[in-house]
Amino acid sequence: MNTATQPLQxxxxxxxxxxxxxxxxxxxxxxxxxxxxxxPARWRTRFGGGQAWYLLQREGDDWLVRRAGDLYAGAxxxxxxDASAQQVALGDAVRGVDREDLRLALCLDPAEVLRPRLTLxxxxxxxxxxxxxxxxxxxxxxRVEQVRFDLRELRANAPAxxxxxxxxxxxxxxxxxxxxxxGASGLQVDAVDVAVGHERLGVNLLPPELxxxxxxPRQRLNLALGAAAILLLLLSLLQFLHNREAALEQxxxxxxxxxxDAQQVSNLRQQLQDNAGAAGFLADRKRNKVxxxxxxxxxxxxxxxxxxxxxxxxxxxxxxxxxxxxxQAARLVDALKGSTVITDANFQGTIQADPTTGKERFYMVAxxxxxxxxxxxxxxxxxxxxxxxxx
Numbered sequence: 001m002n003t004a005t006q007p008l009q010x011x012x013x014x015x016x017x018x019x020x021x022x023x024x025x026x027x028x029x030x031x032x033x034x035x036x037x038x039x040p041a042r043w044r045t046r047f048g049g050g051q052a053w054y055l056l057q058r059e060g061d062d063w064l065v066r067r068a069g070d071l072y073a074g075a076x077x078x079x080x081x082d083a084s085a086q087q088v089a090l091g092d093a094v095r096g097v098d099r100e101d102l103r104l105a106l107c108l109d110p111a112e113v114l115r116p117r118l119t120l121x122x123x124x125x126x127x128x129x130x131x132x133x134x135x136x137x138x139x140x141x142x143r144v145e146q147v148r149f150d151l152r153e154l155r156a157n158a159p160a161x162x163x164x165x166x167x168x169x170x171x172x173x174x175x176x177x178x179x180x181x182x183g184a185s186g187l188q189v190d191a192v193d194v195a196v197g198h199e200r201l202g203v204n205l206l207p208p209e210l211x212x213x214x215x216x217p218r219q220r221l222n223l224a225l226g227a228a229a230i231l232l233l234l235l236s237l238l239q240f241l242h243n244r245e246a247a248l249e250q251x252x253x254x255x256x257x258x259x260x261d262a263q264q265v266s267n268l269r270q271q272l273q274d275n276a277g278a279a280g281f282l283a284d285r286k287r288n289k290v291x292x293x294x295x296x297x298x299x300x301x302x303x304x305x306x307x308x309x310x311x312x313x314x315x316x317x318x319x320x321x322x323x324x325x326x327x328q329a330a331r332l333v334d335a336l337k338g339s340t341v342i343t344d345a346n347f348q349g350t351i352q353a354d355p356t357t358g359k360e361r362f363y364m365v366a367x368x369x370x371x372x373x374x375x376x377x378x379x380x381x382x383x384x385x386x387x388x389x390x391x
Contacts, residue, residue: 014126052097055107056187057195058178065093068105069198083186090187100214104188106178107195108205114140114169115194117154119162125153132167140169148175148192150203168194168203175205188212290341290368295320298341303332306359318368325354329362342366 019025053068061080064073075093077086094102116139124131132151133144140147149169156164175192182189190212192205292314299309299322307326314320320342326332329351336345345366354361 018125051103052094052101053103053105053200054094054097055105055193055195055200056189057107057109063089065090066198068200071198079181079185083184086185086187100219103190105191105193105200106182106189106206107193107200108170108175110194110196112170112174113194114167116140116167116169118151118165118167119158120165121162125163128153128165135167136169139167142169142171146173147171148205148207150205152201152203168201168205170205179206179210190214289318294341295368298339299336302335302339304335307332314368320366320368321348321363322366323361323363325357325359325361327359329360332362332364336364336366339366339369341369343369 054074055066055068057064057066058079059076062076062078063086065075066073075089077089079086081089090104118131118135118139120131128151132149136142136144136147136149147169149167151165151167154164154166158164170192179189179192189206191200193200193203195201292312295314296312299312303309303324304326307324307329309322309324311323312320313322329347333345333347336342339345343366345364348363348365352361353359
């Protein structure tokens, strides 16, 4: 370990010790065990994962292997066998266990180790190995370079501000020959621990330089699957956003189409109103104005047969102008006084004699009556005619 990674390793060790010192690992282990116990035995065997610890113990010249927690040994073979035979014996003992999950711990006899108990201040939790090396001379007859040791925290009562710990020490003269014998046999262990009944104590006396570096292909596969799952999740979220944007764009296009339809309807309504207004205007004008046909009919009826018109004009202000010839033009004013369609008939200009026809040429102007006035004029005339015709 170089100096650059030492602070990081110290932080990781501190976090690991804080985790193991908390009640969470025990609670999670109990909860997981209860859940696993509910599964059928076949499912537990098929889907059971995690590290599978096997304990390797020496008994005389023989090696014993048992799964952690099992009462009986799964295999026994002589340490005098050659390396290949010992490897085959170990392989037979752990048959069916995934190589990635397999962990092998060399368990020493409790009589081969020293286990003095310590009471340390809480601040020492961050530097247990240094504290163990410092306490070596005080608690054991060995120096640090003569032993392999580990320090573990105990869940025991301790005074306020302190915690209980246990220093586990084995002389190198005891451990190193065993490790050398295992190395010569091709057997590699992941930890060196102390046997406690059918379990292990929970320390690791194996030197850091001898800890095996294991490959984790399943972990790589799990990481790849996790990354793929995250990628698929992101893709699904992007697809969801794309679908929402497409739906929003479609709604916008529909709104624009409906807006165009509404504008067209509004234009048609305005056009209808304009047409209705124009039609109303024309109808109102027709209703409030005497037609040229009525004027011509009235003039034809009132003028004498010896007179005729050469020109007739009606402007927008209701002024009527007519020009013609008559033997006695001056009498035309009296002839037009009873007109129901025009009023105020007068000559404009002078009356002139036409040498060709021998008649008088005149030009007269008059004003159109309102339709209501014309009707009121017609009504009395009709009543008089009816009265005169009665016997």
